[in-house]
Amino acid sequence: MSSLLVVGSLAYDSIKTPAGAVEKTLGGSANYFSLAASLFTQVKVVGVVGEDYSPRDKEILLKRHVDLSGVETVKGKTFHWEGQYEGDMNEAKTLKTELNVFEHFNPKLPASFSKSEFVFLANIAPELQLQVLEQVEFPKFIGMDTMNFWIHSKKDKLKEVLKKVDVILINEGESDLLTSSNNAIQAAPKIAELGPKMVVIKRGEYGFVLYSQEHGYYLLPAMPIPTVIDPTGAGDTFAGGFFGYLAQHNTLPTFELIQKACVVGTLCASFTIQDFGIKALEKMTLDDLKHRLASYKKAVLIEDNLFKI
């Protein structure tokens, strides 16, 4: 098992979906990521919260042996996001973003974090992603996420980060935007040219596309879930399951291991969307994942002997 560091947001989210609404529920990329990853390995979180952040919300990660010594509490309020989903629920409409304490986030790693081998830079400003990397001594495997906002406003800094990471996990719409492509199959090779040896494009209900120049494409649909309650955090959960699984294996990830990690990420995300916020993810166990894997394999397996000889 290798140490896994994540830098990202700890937040309160207010979410409306066709299934209902929740006010200021626990959210943020680092929380979703850590809940999924901590099923596989020990997670260390770097982030910032306000004075309003509830000790009970910290407790949720502490129970999973997540190291929160890199989470700073500062004067002010925790990052608050308000969003709404309609129709196919593939994309949230942001109603409000209150950065609060996140606005002056200046990630500093505790000494014990600097030896982390696996590092995931969740969706934060590219210069902060770089600042975190500078504080890690010998990273073995680095991943990142990003979003439209940074692609528009900080493309040069973003390209610096892209040169330093082994894998990027990015939404389909954002991968198109980054590379002026029309779909994930076109975008993935263009992203690989920007730096990351491995590219994972998250397609929501349509699953994922993994690509490397050496090994080509690997892709699967999402687990079929008839009733999606709240898609918030599905992408961060995918990243958590993906990175937790890789870190657990304690080797430099091969393409085959990364293929498996994509499946694990897909399975984890399929739980997140079944309830609001982190509710379903918090309850998810390794046994749940094993059972779901069995159903998933049945749903996507190609039988042998399709063509008689």
Next chain:
Amino acid sequence: MSSLLVVGSLAYDSIKTPAGAVEKTLGGSANYFSLAASLFTQVKVVGVVGEDYSPRDKEILLKRHVDLSGVETVKGKTFHWEGQYEGDMNEAKTLKTELNVFEHFNPKLPASFSKSEFVFLANIAPELQLQVLEQVEFPKFIGMDTMNFWIHSKKDKLKEVLKKVDVILINEGESDLLTSSNNAIQAAPKIAELGPKMVVIKRGEYGFVLYSQEHGYYLLPAMPIPTVIDPTGAGDTFAGGFFGYLAQHNTLPTFELIQKACVVGTLCASFTIQDFGIKALEKMTLDDLKHRLASYKKAVLIEDNLFKI
């Protein structure tokens, strides 16, 4: 090998895509369907063409031992469709539809066609689909397609057809429209309640979803094709590969056989989109399909032992 009947359009298409443009190239659901299906079984076509329909275009199907004795030539011009693709190419923008001889199409089956066991009703008016069914004596397995236009204008007649078929193959947007759903996973069970025991929703680049009440979901992404030249006919090609494969097996299709047929349909469609019109499909061989199956399986296979015990 069972006999396979298809009723659908024979057309000339004018198509613009980011890769180029073609004028009045051979198209129509029955042509795409037959070219794919004839790799597996003998196909009989019911349709109508105008006096301008080139003997060379008939020759393309005759070379594949397709029985065209149900194709009537009448005074006037062949059905002409003009469309354009942009962006993600998942949907064509129709620029012009000249029904011409198709407007008064009145499908009449030659006596030798009435004993067909497998029947595919491509996208034509629901009352014409019913009219064809009335002329088949003991159909073993019936499939259908439809489109927005009939869902809007002929919903009652469409529901009559739905009650008589074993399988429907339908686009994702159209399945949503038919059932007021937001995605294929929601729509499929609702369609199954309208009649067809098996529902296949075609998702373009995202592949397909197969559903039956008894067996649940089976789904896969499309083959990753980096350069799509022209998506026209991909859905009809899918249907042709699917039905040809089923008819070849000469048994009442099990869910397992239908799963395999969906994979065959996916593989066939992946050729069609690699060139304009029927160009790539015309050249496609069973060997090509076998090779592509090997790449496809590699691209979507889930390794065993994902979770250690």
